[in-house]
Amino acid sequence: xxxxxxxxxxxxxxxxxxxxxxxxxxxxxxxxxxxxxxxxxxxxxxxxxxxxxxxxxxxxxxxxxxxxxxxxxxxxxxxxxxxxxxxxxxxxxxxxxxxxxxxxxxxxxxxxxxxxxxxxxxxxxxxxxxxxxxxxxxxxxxxxxxxxxxxxxxxxxxxxxxxxxxxxxxxxxxxxxxxxxxxxxxxxxxxxxxxxxxxxxxxxxxxxxxxxx
Numbered sequence: 382x383x384x385x386x387x388x389x390x391x392x393x394x395x396x397x398x399x400x401x402x403x404x405x406x407x408x409x410x411x412x413x414x415x416x417x418x419x420x421x422x423x424x425x426x427x428x429x430x431x432x433x434x435x436x437x438x439x440x441x442x443x444x445x446x447x448x449x450x451x452x453x454x455x456x457x458x459x460x461x462x463x464x465x466x467x468x469x470x471x472x473x474x475x476x477x478x479x480x481x482x483x484x485x486x487x488x489x490x491x492x493x494x495x496x497x498x499x500x501x502x503x504x505x506x507x508x509x510x511x512x513x514x515x516x517x518x519x520x521x522x523x524x525x526x527x528x529x530x531x532x533x534x535x536x537x538x539x540x541x542x543x544x545x546x547x548x549x550x551x552x553x554x555x556x557x558x559x560x561x562x563x564x565x566x567x568x569x570x571x572x573x574x575x576x577x578x579x580x581x582x583x584x585x586x587x588x589x590x591x592x593x594x
Contacts, residue, residue, distance in 0.1 A: 453507030461500035462493075472590050473509065475501050479520070479540065479583035486528035488539035490547055498544060501587055502552030512589040514554065516541045518563045519586065521579035538563030544585050558592075 458465055464476045482494030490498070505514060518537030530536040541561045548554040571578035 453503040457500045457503060461497045463497050463500050468588070470590075472588050473512075474589075475504065475587045476584050477501065477544075477587075478580065479518075479585060480580055482544070482585060483540055486525075486530075486536070488536065488543050490543055495547060495551075498547055499552060502548050502554050505548075505554055505587070505589070506552070509589045511592055512558070513560060513592050514548075514558050515560045515562060515586075515588040515590060516545050516548070517561075517586045517588065518544075519568060519582060519584050520566050521582045522566045522569075522574070523579065532565060534563050534565035534567075536563075537565045540585055544587070548587075 455465070458475065462478070462481055464478075466474050466476075468474050477494070477497045481497055482490055484491065505512075518539075518541035520533040520537050522533075525532060525536065528536065530539070538561070541563050545556075545559055545561050549556045549559065566582070569578075569582040570584075571581045573579075
């Protein structure tokens with residue numbers, strides 16, 4: 382057979398086969414194509430959801446040190462040189478060194494002292510609103526020599542009063558919940574006579590006591 386005629390016959394056969402494709406076969410092809418498109422759309426949505434979940438996870442893994450600490454927390458006290466403890470009666474006690482809050486032999490608050498007391502006020506105003514606040518001044522055993530105070534007790538009272546006025550006037554601590562006392566050198570927390578022990582004894586304590594029913 383002539384090769385050209387053979388090639389032409391093959392081409393005609395292909396055309397005939399294609400033209401004889403049933404409507405059912407075409408519908409199956411269209412259905413498969415539609416299914417593939419729907420699957421692709423679903424995969425795109427799933428990919429977006431996974432990306433959003435990954436971003437949320439990465440955000441949750443940010444180190445705690447890089448987040449802003451809420452006010453009124455224990456860490457707030459740590460960051461502002463305020464020591465704290467619970468005494469044997471169950472009262473919460475915050476203690477600020479007089480070396481931080483006052484100059485030597487003085488009863489005027491320093492800038493750093495005010496910052497420490499602001500942390501104390503945040504603690505009181507947010508976490509101890511039902512308490513009574515005893516503001517108690519303490520000194521070391523060194524006698525008064527060069528300042529205007531007649532005794533260490535006088536100095537401790539004036540320092541406690543300075544703390545009271547700042548907490549009430551500048552930090553919105555309720556005045557009617559505050560009690561002031563000055564102990565002078567008579568309630569040391571360290572029995573030593575060295576400079577370190579004396580420094581620990583020079584302090585103002587804010588004691589949160591439960592209000593009487």
